[in-house]
Amino acid sequence: MSDTLTQQPVGEASGSARGELDILDQLMKPEVQKSLTELVEHLPKLAEMVTIMTKAYDIAQTVATDKVLINDFAGGLSEFVKPITDKAKGIASAAVEAGDRAQSEQTSIGLFGLLRMLKDPQVQKTLRFAQAFLDVQAERQKQR
Structure with missing residues (x-):
């Protein structure tokens, strides 16, 4: 062979x-x-x-x-994401406007201006949030 x-x-x-x-x-x-x-x-x-x-x-x-399933999934996802993107856009817009206002004002904030600001409900809300955030961070560091 x-x-x-x-x-x-x-x-x-x-x-x-x-x-x-x-x-x-x-x-x-x-x-x-x-x-x-x-x-x-x-x-x-x-x-x-x-x-x-x-x-x-x-x-x-x-x-x-399956085109129907894909369209349904995309619609459901957009319904979930749309409120989040709208809120993020609102926050970004407010941040830009606040930055513009802060740039345009040249006045100094003194001690009495700070005391007046402390009475503002938004400032109080922000300070409470900051304090709670710092407390949570401290607790997590102790756990490590």
Whole structure:
């Protein structure tokens, strides 16, 4: 048989024959035979895994191509995100306006100005928040 393989002309036929010999040589190795035996022993598990993965792929493919589901998901997400973005835009707008006002005013705030500011409900709310935030941070540092 080796004589017929070596006598074939160089080309596709000899290339495929050489490939067949390489495969046979590989199959004769003990480590390849051991691996094949293990693979055959695990075929039922592999078949089950492939079946599960195929089902998961089919579901993912269906979900990814379902226009109605995608539109519903996008609509639900936008309803969730819109109030947050609106609030963030409002806060950013207020911060920019406050920065502009602070830049335009050149007056100094003295002791009596600070005392008047302390009576402002917004200042009181901000100070209470700052105090609560600092208390929480201190508690967390003690826990570490």
